[in-house]
Amino acid sequence: MAELAADKHVKYIISVEKRKDSFENVVMEHLRMNGVYWGLTTLDLLGKLDAVDSQEVIQWIMECQHESGGFAGNVGHDPHILYTLSAVQVLALFDKLNVLDFDKVANYIAGLQNDDGSFSGDVWGEVDTRFSYIAICCLSLLHCLDKINVEKAVNYIVSCKNVDGGFGCTPGGESHAGQIFCCVGALALTGSLHHVDKDLLGWWLCERQVKSGGLNGRPEKLPDVCYSWWVLSSLIMIDRVHWINKDKLVKFILNCQDIENGGISDRPDDAVDIFHTYFGVAGLSLLEYQGLKAIDPAYALPVDVVNRIFIGR
């Protein structure tokens, strides 16, 4: 069986940062903050975070912050809750949360909560349970959950639950493994997992494993490495991970590596990208693959980073 090409992946991640000369790269510049989170979290899981200049990254992150307290995906872009969480997570990786004005960031997020408990992604008002997770995760990392109405936030998430036990973007939205991760994660972080029917949801989630061992995100879809994270972390949070075959999943992820140039793709033999590299390595970390740091299934950060925040060194 193939092994994890850890060194190659480190090289790949560092090289991605430097490519700025093609359309394929510049066209993603608006979400660079997410890319930085995916890349650096992967490096940390591989024990190689020191391969980047933290000062340079932190300075760039702070340039992306707006007066409102929210962060943009890149310098010169508008702020959004999606990039605000990534910014906070990357600062947490570097143990540099102290550069933040906690109140300012927390007020930005709290200001996005709506009357029904849901969260908008930015001032323009799109609502999605992803934003509920982000708000709760981010405020929890900043010890500021008291800034929002947690009970209403939880009730809104519960209102997005479907008959199949899964969750969608808004009430009545189709169940999707990514949305399920967000909803289960938010409920876990607020101590509200009793709202989840674990057997029912666990059933739907374990049915995501297909013959090749990979996981899909919805019925009838092809397997994709990113669901190694979304499905697996959800199964762990609801304590039903023994309902899937872990060995087959490990094999599937390892088969999606580019052994020569590093990086992981969605499916075997496809082109690699930073997004799938992160989810592949994070999935392997959840599967307790040798040589990787453990990752927290709710915060999506290495366990030692989470511990540093909540119980000190």
Place this chain on the structure above:
Amino acid sequence: MSGEDTFSGSDLLNQFELILESDPLIDEVGFIHPSQFELLNSEAGSSFSETHIGDSKEENPKFWIRDHKLGISTHLLFQLYMAAKDAFTGALAQYRTLEGRYNASSSSLDTLESEVMKHSKSILLLSCDFGTAWNSRKLIVSKKQQLSVFIDELSLSALVLSYSPKSEQAWCHRRWVIKMVAEKCSTLEEIIGKESKLVQKIAERSKMNYRAWNHRCWLVTYMTREQVLDELKKSRDWARLHVTDNSCFHFRTRLLLRILEEFCHKQEDENVKNTLQTYQIWQEELDWVAVLIKLYAGREALWLHRRFLSFCWIRHFTTDVGDLPDCSQHKSNINTNIYMFLDNELALVTSCSTMPDNEFEDFQAQALHAATYILWLTKQIPKFRDIRIREKLSATNMKSLLVVTCPERSSLWESLALD
């Protein structure tokens, strides 16, 4: 140096924006490799009015336009994007500065507004999820508050979706527009109808597109009861032709739940007709899905849809389910016995569980889905755990079938503890 480099980025952008201005009816955009230009031209034939615009017709084609379809050479994308971004960023910065001044002249503000609108459009036709460009349009459009301007935004979003049908921001922009016009617009019903059609059109080209179908589900809140019934009817043919598209079946779930909601909340006196209608709709859906299940063996989406239908059917239309919350006051005239229902389901499951010797994959999958279906239902309905049903189930030997067809989930099957 190649020919392209002699053209500056801003010249290129001007040319691009001139094309967009001169044909406001462009309804499709695509990126095409230079080698495809020739093919497109030969397909189009020489008598048509296709134009491909470039300094030298054969060597460096840039844009291709015909019948309101625009093609952009992939060789230009980087240069064009950089120029569009610079122009957009500059215009937006100027606009923001001027907008903040109380004494800004309205004519210079107008000029900058149209610059921002023009360049943001160029950016979005190259980078569909460039949020800041969408936001700048929202800012300007919300100041105008004219229906026609809002409708133009729906057209731009549709144009972006023509080359990037999964663009999150393009779908989000549509919802923003609809929320803006919903309260004051007399043609909302018509707009919602058109939106639904657009999703169907995009779903045809872009299979199992979550964002597209999610948008259609979101629209249901704004639909009248007549529209809901109509959508249910219209999406049926589409679903029949796309039995693996779970999203379409989920859309039907959403419509059916909306009908059921009304059925549960209406007062008894106005309810007789609706109750009967709801009951019939549910019965028809169950029958229809059973036909599809037999016709298309091994389709997961069909069996999952049946789980939903049966679960709600038991909850709302059968008697003898004391331990589930329901709206029983409305169903006095509709009584189906739960055991009869279960007998029917067991018959369906048994007929789908025979595996031919050749072990054809679809039949294995069919047997697996059938067995899982009935066990899922048994687990969800506490009443099904009584002795009569347990006997019937153990007679069918579902569990050993599952252990054989799907050993990966053996610990799930063990946890069910059925026999």
